[in-house]
Amino acid sequence: MRTRRKQPDVPAPDSPWSEIVPGLWMGGHEFRSRSGKLELAVVRDEFDLVQSLLRLPGYGPDAGVEHHVWPIPDGPLDGTQLAGVMRLAQAAGDAVEAGRRVLVRCYSGYNRSGLVVAHSLVRRGLTANEAIRLIRARRSPWALHNELFVDYLRTGLSTARLLEELAE
16 A cells, blocks of 8 residues: 555645646645745635545634545545545535535545545546546646555446445
8 A cells, every 4th residue: 555654755745735627626734835845734715615534633624614524544445435435526526516616635635635536527527547647637646646546446436335345
């Protein structure tokens, strides 16, 4: 399993969040500023909906901003966790369709947020590979470097969920 914390060679992102398609943003809890220093990515009221796949105190959003929290690991997911990812992806897509600004975030804004954003894009008609390419082009080449999450997307989250539930 590849994660930022276990792989110090994975660089912090260059921005707190990146717009993947109009209204749908992907981000993390820290980023490397232009000076090269790590900075906190604190959300205030820039977004109408924030989805956090990792919750850290003090990172926002402001009171009054809709906030969905679904902590999941940057590793194998069980059927319940995959179902939550699918619900978040649908909620994100519905909010974007309604003209709302949505941020999906995890620690670095690479893997967990990438899984939700990619599934939302697949629901909008992109193939898994198109969604992955778009996310890597707009966020970072390091986005979705967790190959298990790429496998989930290529298999289809519904199928991956069914397989995980059968294995449980």
